[in-house]
Amino acid sequence: ACRILGLHLQELEDWNCCGxxxxxxxxxxxxxxxxxxxxSLAPPDRPLLVMCPRCLHHLRHAHLDMQQDPRLRRAQERRWGRPISPDLEIMHFLEALVRFGLDRLQKGSVRGLNGLKFVPYYGCTLYRPPALHRQKYYQAEMENILTALGAKPVRGAFNNRCCGSFLSAVRPEAVTPLVNEIIGSAVSAGADCLVTSCAMCQLNLEVRCTAANKLPIFHFSEILALALGAQDYEGWFTRHLVDPRPLLEDRGLLGLPPPLPTVP
Structure with a gap:
């Protein structure tokens, strides 16, 4: 998707898991x-772009702590032997797309999403806690982006309920009721699918759902790449536990012509 849009990303060298x-x-x-x-590894002169909500949460929290306590920042700089910019901008991929421009996204779209009815499932981490000053953007970015690409957001579902996160590994019986409530609310609201901003949420919503009526679960990047004309979608969708291809075929979203040139 980024390549189609002409966004040039550089992977953070020697990065580690956030824990x-x-x-x-x-x-x-x-x-x-x-x-x-x-x-400490992030270049100070460009934004640090993060895809995972949990990584984003921990990076922003650590950065805020060091902004509020310069002595703590200096101690960490001594620990790693590198400066840490107090002005480093840390942003989620959704924020980067909004900054890129909804009009430019529309121009780059090859497959209009044809009114695909989706629940924008943000989960419990992306815009919390309030101390990180992100709550004002809550329930806006994903809807705006996918609406610009032709999809239709569905209201009334549990789009900020916790999916159970890593409790799924040790207490799956506790996670299944949470997931079934989330999926059930989306079905009741008339959604075709859920679109998540978190890979862990996507996994739990697929793996732990035991409800009779299931819905396809997409990661946001899949829908974005599909709308922008990516051709290698078969490899993604065969990995889903709830096959999304019948829904996408019904909406005429598979097998269309190759993508337009890169967005200027």
Whole structure:
């Protein structure tokens, strides 16, 4: 999708896992240090683009802590032997697309999403907690982007309920009711599918659902790439537990011509 849009991304060299929920639960200091190491590797003159909501949460939290306590930042700089910019911009991929421009996204769209009715499932992490000052954007970015590409957001579903996260690995019986409620609310609202911003949410919503009426679950990047004309979608969709291809074929979203030239 980024290649089609002409966005040039450079992977952060020698990055490490942020620790996710596990490290912070067992050893908060370790989790904090994992995040500050990544921040020390980030070039100060360009945004740090993050796809995973949990990574985004930990990176922003660590950065905010160091902004509020310069001594803490200096201690981490000594730990890693590198400066950490207090002005580093850390943004989610959705924010980058909004900044790119909805009009430009529309111009780059090859497959209009033909009124595909979707629940924008943000989950519980992306725009929380309030201290990170992201709540004002809640329930806006994904809807705006996919609406610009021709889809139709569905209201009334549980789009910010926790999916159970990594509890799914140790207490799946506790996660299944959460997932069934989320899926059930989307079905009741008349949705064709759910679109997530989080790969962990996508996994749980597919793996742990035992409801009779199931819906396809897409990661946001899949729908974006499909709308922009990507041709290698068969490889993605065969990995889904709920096959999305019948829905997409019904909407005329598969097998269309190759993409238009890169968006200027």
């Amino acid at each position: 996710s929920s596990s490290a912070y639960s067992v050893d908060p200091e370790l989790g904090f240090n994992l995040s500050t190491r990544n921040l």
